[in-house]
Amino acid sequence: MNENEIINTIVAILVLSGTFLSLVTTIGLFRLPDIYSRAHAASKSATLGVMLILLGALVYFYQDHGLDARLILGILFVFITSPVAGHLISRSAYYSGVQLWEHSVQDELKPVVEKKKKAAAEAE
């Protein structure tokens, strides 16, 4: 096994596992019952999936073009922004009144939000 084959194998493993994670994200978006559980799948697996695919591209183009700094920046930006996006989507869903799944066990945020809404209504 020469150097080229080893690099190609690493690239294949990275890109294939990234694709597999993206597939799992999509299946999770269909199967999970409510928006909050879907945000779990979307914010975690999609992050690592995209990061692995970008990493595979980085390793692949390293042979002839050297290190591409834009790919590294892309990996970094995805890593920083996607958990924040998941948080913002689920927060705005909660405040616009999207219900949890009916089999949910507990909800400690509900009294806080209701109190806040009551205070806002009285202020008007």
Add this chain to the structure above:
Amino acid sequence: MAFQLLLNLILTFVWMFLYSSWDLPTFIIGFLVGMLILIIVRRFFPGPLYVQKLYAVLKLTFIFLKELVMSNMTVIKQVLQPKLSIKPGIFALQTELKADWEITLLSSLITLTPGTLVVDVSDDQRTLYIHAMNIDDIDEAISSIKNSFEKAIMEVSS
């Protein structure tokens, strides 16, 4: 902290002036020599050495990556098993962290932890409301993990 880094850079440039050569290897050697000098004179600085903080930042990055991989394992397991057995719920968590960036870092860490997602931060920034995929079996384990996250973040900020 920033002062120590600046001092190290100044020492590096003094080293480069002494050699009067302006390439990367000289810079790196000068930086390492400056770091050694800073370690020798560390008792004259009021705070801890910046090298220690660098180590804490590296440790935090490593925790981040490990948790990302672990949480993906959990998501794959939950999504691909034939029968859905999740028990979601929202619970509150008290945090001792004060600064804004620390709380931001903690909530993105929690979001990347297996089975948890931050839904809201209370107005006084003392409580995080977290949506958990499986409330009964993870609840205890999660609070212990969070203690380790909080401790790692505190090590960086102290």
